[in-house]
Amino acid sequence: MTEKTAAVQANGGTRIQREKRAAILEAGLTVFAEAGFRGATLDRIASEAGLSKPNLLYYFPSKEAIYEALLQELLETWLDPLKALNPSGDPVGELLSYVMRKLEMARDFPRESRLFANEILAGAPAMLPVLEGELRTLVDHTAAVIDGWVAEGRLAKIDARHLLFSIWAQTQHYADFDTQVRAVMGKADFDGAAAHLDLLFRRVLTP
Template sequence: MIGKSASGQSGKAAPQTRIQRAKREAILEAGLTVFSEAGFRGATLDRIASEAGLSKPNLLYYYPSKEAIYEALLRGLLETWLDPLQAIDPMGEPVEELLGYVRRKLQMSRDFPRQSRLFANEIVQGAPRIMPVLEGELRGMVDRLAMVIEGWIAEGRLAPVDPRHLMFSVWSLTQHYADFDVQVRAVLNADDPYPGAETHLELLFRRLLTP
């Protein structure tokens, strides 16, 4: 039997109030901070609730478990992470399209460092919650991009590279600045490493990709 929502419409969930949306956002923001610092195993509901400024029972009203908060964060993160890959235009100029991807990935490390660390922690743990996405959607997107890159190479518009290892290089060289932020800033003795990183990575990949 299908129940009725508070709005009286059969089968439809009641819309969230502004306060409910704000509390969910506060919980996710707090969860992002705690998970990115402590990892999934080290995070606790008590710490997330405290970070969100809520009582634990209040938090549990919105999310029934630590796993539910973590999985909600990962779903949003995966959408954000895949968008720059989808923005590569097969009809564009090959080197510039790939350099644009490098810039977008570096900008994500600058703007979303906690998300990057959350993703890295999940991968280090063996990706138990996102393996289907990695083996399905992500692999499919990389396979399609690999065909585009191989076509560009065959046309003489791109230097010969292994498309998949090229993606690994982009991911590792850009996400390093978020995942190892403390080390980067300590070695550079700089408050903002990103202008220099963008210049270096553009030079590196332009030399690699230009035929």
């Protein structure tokens, strides 16, 4: 079966076929988040999905195809909150809302966050063109909005790109380093994290 045939089958088909495809992606997310791309195997993904390996291959022709499908879905989810930033809104409020949405995503989608982190740590072999293209374009656009707010005196003077890096680091930490957080605190405290990040970024951003 060719890659093209598999893609057609995966994107259409019956309800059962769509459910099996979703089960494979769910299983792939679990396995890739735990083992990374190199450590993941089709056998393990098939087992996690409750399918035989030949059945899995009917929907996805390779481990790479599953991985790329997951990354594509992840990227769309990850970029949506940044795209939602309103240039006409209150600058501090808009950025704090973005911080909270990113923290909520760390809470609600920890496997997705670790999948993305593993991809970046590996040198982004599957995502580098997207990072250098779509993500960079979006960051450039967002940085221009932030720079405009700073120029208007509505936001404290700050480097827009480093601000975004800080937001990503301080929110995704709670997913990517969940084991460390729980070891130190004894639990995952997202309410405490939200209060801390609100105070931290509000002080940094308020002119």
